[in-house]
Amino acid sequence: MLQITDLVKRYGSGDPVLKNLDLTVEGESVVSIIGSSGAGKSTLLRCINKLVEPTSGSIELNGLELTGLHGSRLREARRRIGMVFQGFNLVDRLTVMENVQSGRLGYISTWAAVTRRYPKEDIRRAYELMERVGIAHYANKRADELSGGERQRVGVVRALMQKPEILLADEPTASLDPKTSEQIMALLRDLARELSLPVLINIHNVNEAKQYTDRIVGMRYGRIIFDGLPGELDEDAMEKIYSGSPAADRATAEPARQAS
Template sequence: MLTISGLVKKYGAGDPVLKNLDLEVEGEQILSVIGSSGAGKSTLLRCINRLVEPTSGTITLNGTDYTRLGKRDLRVARRRIGMVFQSFNLVDRLTVMENIQCGRLGYISTWAALTRRYPKEDIRRAFDLMERVGIAHYADKRADELSGGERQRVGVIRALMQDPEILLADEPTASLDPKTSEQIMMLLRDLASELKLPVIINIHNVNEAKEFSDRIVGMRYGRIIFDDLPTALTEDAMHEIYAGIPLADRQAEGAAA
């Protein structure tokens, strides 16, 4: 279970980006976080694995308070949190297999990583996952030769290679065309079910959030103002989350993100 209590993130002397935020996530659910730009969605995800340092509050994953960990312990603990990025974060000159094995860097020796002598069981696991998402035939292909959807699949597998206890996805479909976006969302949903894995997705596309999520959290100005089933996300709830922004403007904002 992920438990966030009283989370605050403040930059300088301005208003906090996150304001005393509380959230619990458990089970194999897909939780989508929606809200206007600047609502604090990305900051929330990045605080969970401390890519951004919280100002105060606690973030506890299965009994470990990540806000209290020192640098050494944090490096080890981060293996339990997989992260999928909007910009893929692949090393273009490396092959698909080499990029995927980056998910195991927290488990193997520096020498093995530098010489690319990956354990046989890690290679087998990578091939199994690549088969699962239909890209095993790209194992020896450079990352910069792949399409956006293929690159994001590599990013998902790399995160799963960590054997995470939770998966975070920060705008995983924002750089993709509509058809590929749906495929990635469907993949995340299916993997969450198959691996019994909770997944938190920061997403602009509300229709995709409603179609593929088990639960939706709406944020506005650093606070959670909606937390319910997708079927409860009415136009009135949308109006509150997006502060009265017309639907057409919200759709345009999502397309431009």
């Protein structure tokens, strides 16, 4: 379970990007985060995976407090958090298998990584996951020879190779065509069920959020102002998320936190 309590993130002396945010994600639920650009969605994910350090508050993953970790403890914690990126973040000159195995870098020796002598168990698991997402036949193909949808599938498998306790996805379909976007969203939903893995997705496409996720969290000006089932995301909620004023956000922030 991911438990976020009273999270604040401020850059410099400006207004906080995240404002006393509370959020819980558990089980095999697929949770989408929606909101206008600048709402704080990407900053929230970056705080969870420790790409940035929160200003204050708590982020706890299955009993481990993530805030304030450094060095080896931080590296160990990051093993527990899988990340799927909008821009894929693959090494183009490497093969699909080599990119997938980079998800195991936190577990194998530097010598094994440099010489590409991957453990047999890691190779077996990589083929199983690649077969599951439909890219096993590309194992020895360079990453830059793949389509966008195929590259994103490589990114998903790389994240799953970590055997994460939660999977984060930052705009995973933004670079894809509509049909491929739906395929990737369906894949993330199905994998969450199969692996009993909670998934937290930052997404702009509200229709995809309503169709493929179990719960929608709406953010505005660094606060959660909606937290509910896809069917509960009505026109009034959409208005508050995408057209609300800062004053409206302050008025709705406390009820939204209580609902989460």
